[in-house]
Amino acid sequence: MIVIVKPQATAEQMEHLLERIRQYGLQPMVSTGSERTVVGLLGDERLLPDGALESLPAVEQVMPILKPYKLVSREFKSTDTVIEVRGIPIGGRQIQVIAGPCSVETPEQMRSSAEAVKAAGCRLMRGGAFKPRTSPYTFQGVGDEGLDYFRTAADAAGLPIVTELMDVRKIDLFLEKGVDIIQIGTRNMQNFDLLKEVGRLDVPVILKRGLSATIKEWLMAAEYIAAHGNHRIIFAERGIRTFETAYRNVLDVTAIPVLKRETHLPVIVDPSHAGGKAWLVPQLSKAAIAAGADGLLVESHPCPEEAWCDADQALSPEQLTTLMGDLRRIAEAIGREL
Template sequence: MKLSATDTQVQAVVNEIRARGLTEHVSRGSELVIIGAMGDEDLLDASRFEILPGVERVTRIMKQYKIVSRDTHPAGSVISVRGIPLGGKQIQVIAGPCSVETQPQMADAAAMVAAAGCRMMRGGAFKPRTSPYAFQGLGVQGLDYLQTAARAHNLPVVTELMDVRMLDTFMEYDVDVIQIGARNMQNFDLLKEVGRVNKPIILKRGLSATINEWLMAAEYIAAGGNHNIIFCERGIRTFETAYRNVLDVTAIPVLKRETHLPVIVDPSHAGGKAWMVPALAQAAVAAGADGLLVEMHPNPPEAWCDADQALSAEQLTSLMATLRAIASAVGREL
């Protein structure tokens, strides 16, 4: 729309889109309003829209992922998590244990996460594990432990949803950010359901997913009406066996070019070893990541899940100091 376009003119375009049997997506920036039309594009006549009052130009977006495409929101999106911005200038570090174990463990972890300068906390109440005999998480009790510990330090929480049947429970416990794990990236029924709730969603990249498949998975969520999506690169599976996964740093600038949504990185699951995490985290921030998802534990050797990749409180504090310097060097802040 033109800079001078009025709300009435915007609504007229929306009405025209609906009259043709399509749905609209209105993106309001600080100056421009961009209206996207989703559906069968053959039903639209571009010339009819070009003559409507207030219309600057009509562009046909050929990408399959339309809502999450940067074409619909050139300035980039900032997602607010209880007032904490994800995207934009400030970089967020989300830290905490791989799995919720006990209330004392979570209380200690929350205090350490806050003391290190992190503004959000992670913790797994439901754990997808390769082995059916490995610890699967505490379930609903874990949600209670996580929220109790995090709220004491005013930390929003991030935790993984595995089963669509637990979505109502997540809403009941007021989970701040719902994480969709790598193994569920293409669980389309699950994606559709989280697309209907008003919660930020972290969408992890699948183990062997292409960038296009990842973007299309996000489009499933956005098509349901929830546009608060955060991409999370966590390493992909290749032929290499020297480390857990290959962190695809290249994906960060590619995604930042293709989508207006924030991009974060999970260096813990990529490297699989605590000693690798700082280098991978630093590379991610330097490459333009909007945040990090880092595993830490009050006593890493005693962790019930992924002990090898968990940072101690001292290691997390040291990493935060290094990341502040890198963020400053690339014109951002931690």
């Protein structure tokens, strides 16, 4: 950590700063330049309370040197982590497309969804029994029995399941139903109590990026899960909020190579929520794979216009099949496989 001292700081204020630094168990190193005095701190700067030095009268600015994340960082583990889910690798050479409906609706809809997902060549399936909806008056998900419909349909097709957990009180149910990957949604990326609880489980977690979460905040949210013991974390970029109103979110492809440099964990992309329209999904999916994503989360539905939610962003079975073919060519062009 580097502390920039105000040019007008008095000797007394300076002394007070140095004293405080030592009180936190750190060693100050003062360099006096022509325009500014700078104090370097030797030791683990992560011990300092937030804002502790900034509040002192001598201080102009405090600049951290170390990154605040450890377990999820490339410095901690330099090789790519591959997460195996029932034998299916996420994070390796093979790219995984996780498809399925926005929400679980009926046993029949799930059966037919699972068949289409399987037929298109996908190896994992997604679907939500509990839905985070902006309005209290819209469909909130079918709830507990939805997990049964999903489990049954996916088992019949031999697909591991990914579903969203919103409430700590549902964890036992998720374990009982053998959810294969737990998804933490955008609105819960910084629901720290939920992160701590999934950190105690032995189930892989897909951690979606918050609507306006920085890369650093996202990595720190993953660090919460890892710090509580669960290292099987998959990052899912799903578009960020910007000033643009022509589409729902802006898919942040830059996040893909940046995350791959900062963390050893897999990175996937959700083009359906990013663009918010089915017709955008193919181009965004191709961009994500070309930029180095390890997989995708794609919404598909046996009959999109009849979907109970997000009807305008689901792919039909035919569209999903076509997409898989297109992505296979991109994967090969970059030396990977689908």
